[in-house]
Amino acid sequence: xxxxxxxxxxxxxxxxxxxxxxxxxxxxxxxxxxxxxxxxxxxxxxxxxxxxxxxxxxxxxxxxxxxxxxxxxxxxxxxxxxxxxxxxxxxxxxxxxxxxxxxxxxxxxxxxxxxxxxxxxxxxxxxxxxxxxxxxxxxxxxxxxxxxxxxxxxxxxxxxxxxxxxxxxxxxxxxxxxxxxxxxxxxxxxxxxx
Amino acid sequence: xxxxxxxxxxxxxxxxxxxxxxxxxxxxxxxxxxxxxxxxxxxxxxxxxxxxxxxxxxxxxxxxxxxxxxxxxxxxxxxxxxxxxxxxxxxxxxxxxxxxxxxxxxxxxxxxxxxxxxxxxxxxxxxxxxxxxxxxxxxxxxxxxxxxxxxxxxxxxxxxxxxxxxxxxxxxxxxxxxxxxxxxxxxxxxxxxxxxxxxxxxxxxxxxxxxxxxxxxxxxxxxxxxxxxxxxxxxxxxxxxxxxxxxxxxxxxxxxxxxxxxxxxxxxxxxxxxxxxxxxxxxxxxxxxxxxxxxxxxxxxxxxxxxxxxxxxxxxxxxxxxxxxxxxxxxxxxxxxxxxxxxxxxxxxxxxxxxxxxxxxxxxxxxxxxxxxxxxxxxxxxxxxxxxxxxxxxxxxxxxxxxxxxxxxxxxxxxxxxxxxxxxxxxxxxxxxxxxxxxxxxxxxxxxxxxxxxxxxxxxxxxxxxxxxxxxxxxxxxxxxxxxxxxxxxxxxxxxxxxxxxxxxxxxxxxxxxxxxxxxxxxxxxxxxxxxxxxxxxxxxxxxxxxxxxxxxxxxxxxxxxxxxxxxxxxxxxxxxxxxxxxx
Numbered sequence: 017x018x019x020x021x022x023x024x025x026x027x028x029x030x031x032x033x034x035x036x037x038x039x040x041x042x043x044x045x046x047x048x049x050x051x052x053x054x055x056x057x058x059x060x061x062x063x064x065x066x067x068x069x070x071x072x073x074x075x076x077x078x079x080x081x082x083x084x085x086x087x088x089x090x091x092x093x094x095x096x097x098x099x100x101x102x103x104x105x106x107x108x109x110x111x112x113x114x115x116x117x118x119x120x121x122x123x124x125x126x127x128x129x130x131x132x133x134x135x136x137x138x139x140x141x142x143x144x145x146x147x148x149x150x151x152x153x154x155x156x157x158x159x160x161x162x163x164x165x166x167x168x169x170x171x172x173x174x175x176x177x178x179x180x181x182x183x184x185x186x187x188x189x190x191x192x193x194x195x196x197x198x199x200x201x202x203x204x205x206x207x208x209x210x
Numbered sequence: 211x212x213x214x215x216x217x218x219x220x221x222x223x224x225x226x227x228x229x230x231x232x233x234x235x236x237x238x239x240x241x242x243x244x245x246x247x248x249x250x251x252x253x254x255x256x257x258x259x260x261x262x263x264x265x266x267x268x269x270x271x272x273x274x275x276x277x278x279x280x281x282x283x284x285x286x287x288x289x290x291x292x293x294x295x296x297x298x299x300x301x302x303x304x305x306x307x308x309x310x311x312x313x314x315x316x317x318x319x320x321x322x323x324x325x326x327x328x329x330x331x332x333x334x335x336x337x338x339x340x341x342x343x344x345x346x347x348x349x350x351x352x353x354x355x356x357x358x359x360x361x362x363x364x365x366x367x368x369x370x371x372x373x374x375x376x377x378x379x380x381x382x383x384x385x386x387x388x389x390x391x392x393x394x395x396x397x398x399x400x401x402x403x404x405x406x407x408x409x410x411x412x413x414x415x416x417x418x419x420x421x422x423x424x425x426x427x428x429x430x431x432x433x434x435x436x437x438x439x440x441x442x443x444x445x446x447x448x449x450x451x452x453x454x455x456x457x458x459x460x461x462x463x464x465x466x467x468x469x470x471x472x473x474x475x476x477x478x479x480x481x482x483x484x485x486x487x488x489x490x491x492x493x494x495x496x497x498x499x500x501x502x503x504x505x506x507x508x509x510x511x512x513x514x515x516x517x518x519x520x521x522x523x524x525x526x527x528x529x530x531x532x533x534x535x536x537x538x539x540x541x542x543x544x545x546x547x548x549x550x551x552x553x554x555x556x557x558x559x560x561x562x563x564x565x566x567x568x569x570x571x572x573x574x575x576x577x578x579x580x581x582x583x584x585x586x587x588x589x590x591x592x593x594x595x596x597x598x599x600x601x602x603x604x605x606x607x608x609x610x611x612x613x614x615x616x617x618x619x620x621x622x623x624x625x626x627x628x629x630x631x632x633x634x635x636x637x638x639x640x641x642x643x644x645x646x647x648x649x650x651x652x653x654x655x656x657x658x659x660x661x662x663x664x665x666x667x668x669x670x671x672x673x674x675x676x677x678x679x680x681x682x683x684x685x686x687x688x689x690x691x692x693x694x695x696x697x698x699x700x701x702x703x704x705x706x707x708x709x710x711x712x713x714x715x716x717x718x719x720x721x722x723x724x725x726x727x728x729x730x731x732x733x734x735x736x737x738x739x740x741x742x743x744x745x746x747x748x749x750x751x752x753x754x755x756x757x758x759x760x761x762x763x764x765x766x767x768x769x770x771x772x773x774x775x776x777x778x779x780x781x782x783x784x785x786x787x788x789x790x791x792x793x794x
Contacts, residue, residue, distance in 0.1 A: 027548065040217055040379065050217060051345075053378035055321045062757045063550040076457035078345075078378030078450075081525035083536035094545060101541040119551040122760040123586045123752040126546035139539055 017048060019072030021080045022169065025099040026091025027116050028065050031162030034187065035089070036067040038166050041183045043071035046175050053078035062119060064095055087172070089165055091148070092116050093132045100139055107141055110168050110207065112148030112161055144168065144207045151206060155199035163196045167203025177204075214384045220375040223346040223382050224285075224313060225250030227353030232390040233257055234280035234308070237268040239631065240660040241287030242322035243376040244315035248285055249663075252673050256387060257283075261657075261664055261672045264596070264631040265290035269297050269312065276310040276366075277403055279394040281357055285313040288329045289595065293632070295332070301366050302336045303413040304403050308392065309360035311341075311353065311369045315376050318493045319521040322373075324576070324595065326519065328494030333368050333471035337417050339424050340368045340471040341433060344452040346380040352468060355433060363420055363427070370470070372493065374450040374521070425472045433468030436481055443531070444485025446478065446498055451491045451522055458527035473498065475505050482507045491516050491527065549584055554758040555734065555778025557654060557699040557725035558582060563754050563782065564705040565589045565623075569616045570713065573606065575599035575633070577625035578658040578727075587755050590623070597632025599624045600649045604640045607647040612716075619713050622649045626682065627657035627665040634685070640718050641690050648712045648719045652699075653682055654727040662730035686720045693719040700725070702785045728778055735779030736794060738772055744791035745769035751783040751792065759783055 022039060026032040036052055043050045054067040068080045080102060088103045090096025090111030103109060113133065120126040129135070137143055146168055148161035155164070163184065170180050181197060188196050218226065224247050228236065236259040238248040251259045262268035265286040272284035286294060291314050298312065314332070317323040333340035341356045343349040349371065356367045401409045428434060443462040447455050452466045465481045467473070482488050482502075490499045490512040499512035515530040516522060529535045552559045562582040565572050566589035574580055574590035575598060583590035592602060603622030610618050624633045629651050637649060657663040664670045669679035683694050695712060698704045712719040726733060737758075747768035752759055758776035761768055772783075772792070784792035 028550075044215075044217055044381070049381065051378060051380045052217070053374065055373065055377060062548070062553075064548040075380075076453040077524045078374060078380065078453065079523060081523050081536065082541075083538045084525070095548075097542045098545050101538045103539060105537070117757070117760045118546050118548040119755055119757050120546045120549070120585075122757055123755050124749045124761050125586055128546060135542060 017072045019070055019075055020087075020173070021085045021104075022069040022087045022089060023080050023085040023099060023102050024067040024069065024089045024091065025095040026065050027095060028063050030065070030091045031159065032065045032067050032091055035162045035166050036069050037187055038163070038180070038183055039069045040071070041187065042175055042179050043069075045179050045183065048072060049075045051075045051078040064098065066099060087169055089169055091162065091165060093136075094118070094128065097132050097135055100136065103139065103141060105141075108172060109136060109139065109141055109143040110165065111136065111143075111145060112165060113145050114149045114161070144210060146203065146206050148203075151202040152199055155202055156195040160196050160199035163199040164203035164206070167200035168207045170200070171204045171207055216382055216384060217379050218346045218350070218382045219246065219377055219379045220343065220346050220349040220371055221246040221377070222250050223349035224353060224369070224371070225254070226382070226384060227350035228283045229254040229257060230350070230385045230387050231354040231357050232281050232388050233283050233357070234394070235259070235272065235275040236283040236285070237262050237271040238285040239263070239265045239268050239290060240657050240663045241290050241315070242660055243317060243371070243373040244285045244287045244290075244313060245660045245663065246376075247313060248672065251283065259672055263666055265294040266297060269294040269301070272310055272312070273297060273301050276306045276308045277304070278307065278396055279392050280308040281390055282308055282310040283313070284310065285315070287323065288314055288316040288327055289323065289325065291329055291332055293596065295336075298332070298366070299336050300405050300410075302338050303405055303410055303417055305364035306360055306366060307397070308390070308394070309357035310366045311356045311360065312366055313369045313371065316370060316372045316494070318372055324593070326494070328497060329368065329370055330470055330497045331495060337421055338365050338368055339363070339469060340370055341468060342370045342449045342470045343375055343468070344449050344466070345375065346378075346382045348468065349375060350382050352433065355431075359427070363424060365420055370449070372450055421472055425475065428469050428472055428474035429476050431469055434474050434477060435466045435468070436477070437464045437466065438484070439463050441485045443487050443489060444481055445489045445491050446481070446502070447491040448498070449493070451493055454522050454524045454527050455491050458524045459531060467498070470497070473501055478502055478505065479507060487511070489515070489531070491522065493522055494518060550581060551584070551755055551757055552578070552581055553729050553778075554756050554776050555728040555780040557723065557728070558652060559754055559756065559780070560699045560702055560705055560782045561623075561650070561652065561723060562587045562589045563786065564702060564709060565621060567706070568709060568713070571606065571617065571620045573599045573603035573620050573622040575622075575624040575628050576659070577628050579623060579625055579652055580659075582623070586753050596628055597624070597636055600633050600636035601639060603647045603649065604636070604643070604645045607645060612646065616713070620647055621709070621713070622647060624649065624651055625658070626651065626653040626655060626667045629682065630666050630680065637686065637691070637720070638689050645718045646716055648709075648721065650721040650723060651682055651686075652723045654725060654730075655679075656727045656730040658727050658730065662727060683722050686722070691718055691720050693717055695719060695721045697721055697723050699723045700780055700782065702782065733778070737774040737777035737779055738781065738784055738792050738794060740770050740772055741791045741793065742769045744789050746789055746791075748788070750786050750788060754782050754786060756783060
């Protein structure tokens with residue numbers, strides 16, 4: 017199998033790392049070589065977070081270079097746009113339309129662009145905008161928006177549905193499993209037939 | 211049955227490796243990207259592990275354990291080795307009894323550091339071997355090799371990772387623990403362990419002989435591996451760069467160095483002779499390149515193509531070697547950045563709001579409060595290394611003429627963990643030498659920036675057991691400082707009045723701020739609300755730089771709103787509001 021590159025981008029506290037963990041464990045279960053990379057340290061303090069997930073027959077580098085991502089998974093609008101140059105031609109963008117103000121915007125020093133969605137669409141690649149927060153809420157908790165995103169991406173990968181479900185059961189605390197399975201399926205349905 | 215596999219970060223794999231290799235004691239001071247090693251070691255109950263107050267202490271604890279015969283792990287970030295360098299250089303002379311590895315986690319590209327130093331240089335400088343893994347499997351497996359080598363050659367071993375090897379995850383085949391048979395007992399051996407001139411003079415020649423023997427070992431160790439493919443291009447590389455090279459240049463032959471000091475001269479010459487073009491791909495300093503050139507080997511490309519600043523990548527190596535660049539979509543321009551900021555509710559916010567207002571020079575230190583240097587607060591004016599704030603502030607105050615000009619007055623700001631690390635001696639110097647500076651100790655009872663680790667003030671040890679909670683005001687008083695002032699960081703009037711009084715004093719004043727970290731201890735009060743009728747949209751509250759606040763514009767009207775999910779109810783924004791528009 018050719019290497020699949022998934023770049024996840026969001027804000028500290030959005031559950032980007034848990035989502036990465038679901039991808040890596042599913043790929044391992046499917047007997048693929050997997051590498052995952054992120055830089056942490058100051059991310060808890062509201063900074064940008066990216067995580068790189070790569071799987072295939074043999075993976076060397078743990079990071080995805082600009083222009084090499086098959087999937088750009090944005091957990092927030094602006095962070096999606098910030099990483100758009102990482103997408104490869106013919107790649108797929110799946111992003112949560114929610115907005116989180118950076119501190120520079122909150123403090124009135126900078127402005128949050130009005131046309132983020134338009135700029136993302138202008139990339140000309142297949143783009144799926146998802147109301148992750150709304151679907152998370154529908155599943156029972158807006159914090160499950162990260163698993164909604166995992167669900168959406170899963171429908172583009174030829175890995176069995178049961179594997180994803182099994183890993184969500186394994187990785188989440190028991191009392192949050194049902195809610196997150198619901199979030200996963202809502203995400204999976206949200207991109208179907210579009 | 212197939213062996214157990216797991217996906218581990220490099221740091222998790224090192225922890226597993228030391229457990230498998232029979233390590234008995236581990237000590238460290240937290241520092242990105244090394245912190246998670248000890249956080250994982252603590253889960254292996256066969257190993258005694260602890261946070262030390264600084265890296266020098268951590269290494270000295272490790273030396274004691276090694277001399278007693280136990281296999282030992284000491285970890286730190288790259289700049290931590292500077293702090294531990296004093297014991298390290300002489301420990302190189304005494305050698306070990308139980309094997310000891312010192313993990314130096316370097317940070318090329320400075321993701322979370324104040325400099326980009328390449329600690330392979332320490333191997334050469336301290337005359338100890340350096341081992342570098344390139345993925346998590348090697349992070350685990352090389353530990354046992356390093357400990358065997360440490361014992362066989364009677365030397366501490368530097369185990370160098372970088373951010374990418376420490377923080378990326380890959381598959382690891384796990385093994386089981388092997389207990390070491392060597393006796394752990396104190397053995398009185400003055401000529402080996404007591405470094406006086408008389409004994410050190412006898413140890414130094416042994417150190418030089420050891421390097422010669424290690425060079426022979428380097429020729430045959432499986433840590434150094436040649437992978438011949440096409441011989442048009444031959445690459446000598448190490449660590450994470452090996453992964454990039456294999457992906458970028460799959461046809462190239464590679465000499466992968468796992469033992470990166472001392473170098474295998476014959477192996478390098480043999481490899482160089484077999485390839486048409488020799489390239490050296492190493493992040494950081496031209497550490498191999500300079501030595502290989504000194505061997506008389508012709509190097510076709512090294513630092514001319516692969517610079518000493520920052521990190522490499524697959525695409526970068528392709529571009530430098532082949533001249534092929536990937537066509538990129540335009541990176542979105544002029545997007546507002548998302549730098550880290552003080553958490554909502556953080557006790558540092560009010561302190562820096564007032565320090566800014568007072569227009570003083572803030573001599574800063576390393577921790578979450580260093581974020582006080584960033585806009586819009588922008589109220590920290592120097593920061594060099596752990597513990598330097600108080601001593602630097604003292605130096606400034608000694609030479610700058612004292613007047614009423616607030617911009618020429620200095621306030622040194624340091625956190626609790628950094629104070630325990632190396633600020634205490636600075637403060638002792640201040641009182642001893644009659645300083646008239648002001649030092650603030652921001653005591654939030656945790657080592658915050660690295661993720662909230664325990665420290666001598668937090669009341670718990672690494673494994674969560676109850677411990678002392680060092681009393682900073684009592685400690686400061688014991689130094690002989692009379693003026694110890696406590697401030698409530700959530701009361702701006704209190705901060706301003708007491709800071710003004712401290713700055714007017716002609717004697718040393720130490721201000722202690724006791725307020726636990728809201729993130730670490732999950733402290734939250736009911737969120738505040740803005741009365742849109744009273745809010746004029748003046749943006750004064752936004753200057754305290756809180757992510758819970760934002761400006762909402764409706765037509766010509768603008769007012770501030772508070773996100774109830776983020777607000778911790780600390781009240782700093784309400785105190786700066788001139789229109790009484792923010793309340794419960």
